[in-house]
Amino acid sequence: MSERVVVTGAAGFIGAHLVRALLEAGYDVVGIDAFTPYYAPEAKRANLAELLGRPGFRLVDADLSTMAAKRLERLLAGAAAVVHEAGQPGVHLSWGRAFPTYLRHNVLATQRLLEACTRAGVSRLVAASSSSVYGDAPTYPTTEAAAANPVSPYGVTKLAAEQLCLAYARQPGAALSVVMLRYFTVYGPGQRPDMAFHRFILAALAGRPITVYGDGEQRRDVTHVSDAVSATIKAITAPAVDAVVNVGGGHPVTVNRALELIAQVTGRRLDVTYAPARAGDARHTGADGTRAEALLDWRPEVDLATGLAGQAAWIAGRVRPAIAADID
Numbered sequence: 001m002s003e004r005v006v007v008t009g010a011a012g013f014i015g016a017h018l019v020r021a022l023l024e025a026g027y028d029v030v031g032i033d034a035f036t037p038y039y040a041p042e043a044k045r046a047n048l049a050e051l052l053g054r055p056g057f058r059l060v061d062a063d064l065s066t067m068a069a070k071r072l073e074r075l076l077a078g079a080a081a082v083v084h085e086a087g088q089p090g091v092h093l094s095w096g097r098a099f100p101t102y103l104r105h106n107v108l109a110t111q112r113l114l115e116a117c118t119r120a121g122v123s124r125l126v127a128a129s130s131s132s133v134y135g136d137a138p139t140y141p142t143t144e145a146a147a148a149n150p151v152s153p154y155g156v157t158k159l160a161a162e163q164l165c166l167a168y169a170r171q172p173g174a175a176l177s178v179v180m181l182r183y184f185t186v187y188g189p190g191q192r193p194d195m196a197f198h199r200f201i202l203a204a205l206a207g208r209p210i211t212v213y214g215d216g217e218q219r220r221d222v223t224h225v226s227d228a229v230s231a232t233i234k235a236i237t238a239p240a241v242d243a244v245v246n247v248g249g250g251h252p253v254t255v256n257r258a259l260e261l262i263a264q265v266t267g268r269r270l271d272v273t274y275a276p277a278r279a280g281d282a283r284h285t286g287a288d289g290t291r292a293e294a295l296l297d298w299r300p301e302v303d304l305a306t307g308l309a310g311q312a313a314w315i316a317g318r319v320r321p322a323i324a325a326d327i328d
């Protein structure tokens, strides 16, 4: 019988790619997702559409922060591992009135999952954390030993979730071991519609202006979703215990350089305007990949030009027809 992995946030951008890769690797998968309205739930349903009928996959429409504890415990019992991708993303919205939503989906949902993991005897939890926990890091590339000083409420909630995972794993006699993956800006087909590359490519294809916040010289370490997924799958069985691990593409790029590549892969001239930098953005991000290589035997493989071409093809094929009436 195949081993079973439970994936939370299974209908999201990274979660859906992960479910597909796990099924292809021979795992059975139980996906849990609440289809939160941060972006169109229909887009999340579309992420899973072609996976729903596959043998070995079951989707549970439920919210970790409110579902009955016993029900969650039953879903986790007997799983080889749990991968926790569910969360409330988006740095900029995390200021102000939306903060309770971040607390609920990033902190409370994680705490409830950890309680259920403990009761169900789960031995491995892999949890999605974020480069946002670093804020403006003291050094680049940044190692996991660097102090975490988030510059957004989102980053604070992701750091709190990391610390919760570690606290549960540290309990005397705990069966649970945790691996926290600090993803650095993940991109590729299916990228969330609020993320910069998605917005830039869509605007390029539609001939619309592009707004860059800041001078465009901020550097971002970006990670192709297939690389993020391969790191995540390695973390399921890695001997690493209670570790925090950077998952970055390894080649930080300025936003201006990324725009040049987007112009190349879309064959369009871009109409770029610059607006003041927004609260919550770190100036630069850059992952030191030494620990990922040592603990997960993982290194990124997809170069940015190839990855952007794939994302542009996906947007042209799937998103653009849906809004064709609007942009043509």
Ligand SMILES: NC(=O)c1ccc[n+]([C@@H]2O[C@H](COP(=O)([O-])OP(=O)(O)OC[C@H]3O[C@@H](n4cnc5c(N)ncnc54)[C@H](O)[C@@H]3O)[C@@H](O)[C@H]2O)c1
Binding pocket: 008, 009, 010, 011, 012, 013, 014, 015, 032, 033, 034, 035, 036, 038, 044, 062, 063, 064, 065, 084, 085, 086, 087, 088, 089, 104, 105, 109, 128, 129, 130, 131, 182, 183, 184, 185, 186, 187, 192
């Ligand atoms: N995409 C990135 O660049 C990036 C970078 C760093 C960290 N992360 C983290 O990776 C994870 C996945 O990110 P993504 O970009 O795929 O986001 P996403 O929004 O596409 O996916 C998250 C999914 O979780 C679900 N969800 C949210 N709260 C839930 C709850 N309480 N119960 C059940 N399901 C819930 C949502 O409906 C959504 O489908 C998140 O935890 C995010 O913080 C993402």
